[in-house]
Amino acid sequence: MALVEMLMPKMGESVMEGTILNWLKKVGDKIEQDEAVLEVATDKVDTEIPSLHAGVLAEMLAQKGDVVQVGKPIAIINTGGTAEVTKTAVAPATTQVAVNHAVATPVAETETMVGSRFYSPLVMSMAKQEGISMAELEKVAGTGKEGRVTKQDMTNYLEAKKAGKVAAPVAQTPVSQPVTVKVETPAVTPVKPAVSYSGNVEIIEMDRMRKMIAQRMVESKHTSPHVTSFVEADVTNIVNWRNAHVKMFKEKEGVSLTYTPIFLWAVAKAIKDYPLINSSIDGDRIIMKKDVNIGLAVALPSGNLIVPVPRKPLHASVTFWEAYAP
Numbered sequence: 001m002a003l004v005e006m007l008m009p010k011m012g013e014s015v016m017e018g019t020i021l022n023w024l025k026k027v028g029d030k031i032e033q034d035e036a037v038l039e040v041a042t043d044k045v046d047t048e049i050p051s052l053h054a055g056v057l058a059e060m061l062a063q064k065g066d067v068v069q070v071g072k073p074i075a076i077i078n079t080g081g082t083a084e085v086t087k088t089a090v091a092p093a094t095t096q097v098a099v100n101h102a103v104a105t106p107v108a109e110t111e112t113m114v115g116s117r118f119y120s121p122l123v124m125s126m127a128k129q130e131g132i133s134m135a136e137l138e139k140v141a142g143t144g145k146e147g148r149v150t151k152q153d154m155t156n157y158l159e160a161k162k163a164g165k166v167a168a169p170v171a172q173t174p175v176s177q178p179v180t181v182k183v184e185t186p187a188v189t190p191v192k193p194a195v196s197y198s199g200n201v202e203i204i205e206m207d208r209m210r211k212m213i214a215q216r217m218v219e220s221k222h223t224s225p226h227v228t229s230f231v232e233a234d235v236t237n238i239v240n241w242r243n244a245h246v247k248m249f250k251e252k253e254g255v256s257l258t259y260t261p262i263f264l265w266a267v268a269k270a271i272k273d274y275p276l277i278n279s280s281i282d283g284d285r286i287i288m289k290k291d292v293n294i295g296l297a298v299a300l301p302s303g304n305l306i307v308p309v310p311r312k313p314l315h316a317s318v319t320f321w322e323a324y325a326p
Helices: 121-129 151-162 208-223 236-253 260-273 316-324
Strands: 002-007 017-023 036-041 046-050 055-060 067-069 073-078 084-089 112-114 117-119 279-282 285-288
Touching (some): 002 055, 117 121
Antiparallel strands (some): 112 117
């Protein structure tokens, strides 16, 4: 028999790993070429991964919920023939195939955005085959990441529709009858005039993550009031204390002692002392949060930015600060 390794595909330039959402096949199941074997989620898209070979699923090398690096084996397929193991990844992102094959490709090239959410090629293909309009598709409840509609969501919706549990779309009036049709002209995006840049400049196209960062920053302006307050404080004692303990801390913890954890500790302590800072408004009610979770912006090697939120913002250096603070 011929055993072929199925590898985790690279689903986008900046995607380095994927999480196994669900296995669509069990060990021993027959697999056709280009048939979906499992569902994988990344920080950009949820997609079904097809097999490039027909055969039988011999072994699953990763379980549901596992995070697998790009290029690592996730399954072994028995294609029959001589006994040898070869490696194969799913179709590269640049390969062009029929949409219903649902080959993993970069989200920017495959997903269609309608309204406020994206739709995968597989979902769009199913909607087209079943005669579902975009207006009706927007009403389908999505259980995928960020409310995306998955293949299972479409299957459930179609079954409910056939069973009469979903209101049928309003039938169109026959053409022979005089009707008044209100045509909504789609908004035309004005073409921006060409911009000339003086001096020595470089124009860089934003990747998807950077576009999302920009979008989230704009959204935050609409959802959270931004208030800036300046208060001067004498931190001479902190500087002197840090300089006195930096060498000891390096030897004890193996990392450099910076001012960041001290400021995090101070912010967390201030929020505990003044809990109304950590609250939000819900109509006429004030929702006061009991937990203190502080986000810390961290730069990535790619130049992008992420904000991890530690549930307990107490780094080893903060513990050290509490233990040795004067």
